[in-house]
C-alpha cells in the first residue's frame with residue numbers, strides 16, 4: 001500500500017521549505033550530487049551513448065545539470081555544457097560547476113541543434129516568470145530533450161505553460177512528483193516522468209505543510225464486503241429523475257449499482273412507469289419526494305443527471321432542507337450557474353471545466369487553486385473533472401487524479417461517476433475520501449474498458465475496479 005506521505009505532491013515553494021529544513025541534516029551539495037547522478041543514470045537507461053549538451057541555469061537546477069554532465073562524461077559519453085549565466089557564487093551549484101572540467105560552449109540555438117540530446121537544467125523549482133525569448137529559441141532548436149526536475153517553461157505548481165515549448169522525452173524529478181507533473185497542459189510536455197530518491201530524509205517530508213496528494217489507494221480506504229454486510233450497510237443511493245433525459249439518471253443509477261451500492265432507488269414521479277421498463281434490480285418510486293424523504297435510511301442523493309434546471313429547482317432545495325448528503329452534477333450545476341452559493345449545503349459537486357466556468361468564472365491557468373477556492377467558498381467538495389481530475393476539499397486538501405484514460409471522455413461517463421461517488425458516500429466514506437475513491441475507481445474502470453468504450457461499458461468493470469481499490473489500499 002502507498003502511504004499517504006508517499007503520495008504527497010509538494011509545490012515548488014513547499015520543496016523550497018523542504019530544502020531549507022534538509023540543509024541542517026544533509027548538505028544540499030550531497031542532495032545535488034545524488035540528483036545529478038540520478039539524471040545521468042536515467043539518461044543512460046533511456047538512450048544509447050550520443051552527443052549531449054547540458055543547458056545550465058544559475059540556480060540549483062543548473063547545479064544538478066553540471067553534476068549530470070560530469071557523470072555522463074565519466075561514463076564515456078560526449079558531453080558539453082552551456083551556461084545561461086554563471087552559477088550563484090558560493091552556493092552548491094557553483095561548487096558543482098567548478099568540478100566540471102569538460103568543454104563549455106555558448107548557450108545558443110546552433111549548439112542545441114548540434115547535440116543529439118539536450119539536457120534542460122535551465123530552471124526547475126525556482127522558475128518564477130516566463131523564460132526569455134533566447135531560452136525558448138535554444139530549447140526549440142533541440143532534437144531531443146530530457147528535463148531535470150521540471151521542463152523549463154512549465155510551472156511546477158500548476159502545470160501551466162509559461163511560454164511556447166517543445167516537448168521533452170523524459171523528465172527526471174526528485175523526492176516526490178510536483179502538481180505540475182500531473183496537471184495539464186504541462187503534463188503532456190514532460191514525456192515519461194521519473195522520480196528519483198536522492199536521500200531526502202522521509203521524516204522531513206512528513207513535516208512540510210503540503211495538502212496536495214496524488215489520488216491513489218492509500219490516500220483513502222474503500223469499505224470491503226464482510227460476512228455481516230447487508231444492503232443497508234453497503235449503502236442506499238437515491239436519485240432524482242426527470243422527464244426529458246431519462247438516460248443520464250439511468251447511467252448514474254447503474255454506476256451506483258455496479259460499484260457496490262446495496263440498494264439504488266430512483267425517484268421518478270410521473271415517469272415511474274417508463275423507468276420500470278429498465279433493469280429489474282433498480283427500484284423505482286412514484287411517490288412524491290416529500291414522502292420519500294421520510295425514510296431516514298435514504299441519506300445519500302444524487303441530483304442533476306437527467307434533470308432540467310427547473311426540475312432541479314423543485315427537488316434540490318427539498319433535499320437540502322431534509323439535510324441529505326447530496327452529490328450535485330449536470331442539471332444541478334446549470335441551475336446554479338453564476339450563483340454558486342445556491343449549492344451551499346451540497347456535499348459534493350462534480351463539474352467539468354465548462355460547468356465550473358459557468359458556476360465560478362474561468363479558472364485561469366491555476367485550476368488547482370481555483371478548485372480549492374471554490375471548495376472553500378461553498379464548503380463543498382469540488383470534483384473538477386478532466387484528464388487530470390482535481391478533488392478539492394473546503395479545508396484546503398486537494399488530490400490530483402492521474403489514474404484515468406482518455407476512453408472516459410464519452411457522453412454519460414460523468415453520470416456514471418456521480419453514481420460511483422454516491423455509492424462511496426453511502427458506504428460511509430467521508431465526502432472527500434468518497435469523491436477521491438470514486439474518481440479513482442471510475443478511472444480504473446475506464447482503463448479496463450478497452451478501446452472506444454461507451455459509458456455503459458464502464459459498469460461492467462466497476463466491481464473489479466472497486467476490488468482493485470480495496471486490494472491496493474491494504
Ligand SMILES: NC(=O)C1=CN([C@@H]2O[C@H](COP(=O)(O)OP(=O)(O)OC[C@H]3O[C@@H](n4cnc5c(N)ncnc54)[C@H](OP(=O)(O)O)[C@@H]3O)[C@@H](O)[C@H]2O)[C@@H](O)CC1
Nearest residue numbers: 031032035059060061123124125126127128129130131149
Ligand atoms: N527538491 C530537492 O530536494 C532538491 C532540488 N534540487 C534542484 O534545485 C532546483 C531548485 O533550485 P533553485 O531554487 O535554485 O531554482 P532554479 O529552478 O534553479 O532557478 C532559480 C534561479 O533561476 C532564476 N530564474 C527563475 N526563473 C527565471 C526566468 N524565467 N528567467 C531568468 N531567471 C530566472 C532565479 O532568479 P531570480 O528569481 O533570483 O532573479 C534564480 O537565480 C530544483 O528544481 C532541483 O533541480 C537539487 O539540487 C537538490 C535537492
Ligand SMILES: [K+]
Nearest residue numbers: 120123148150
Ligand atoms: K529544467
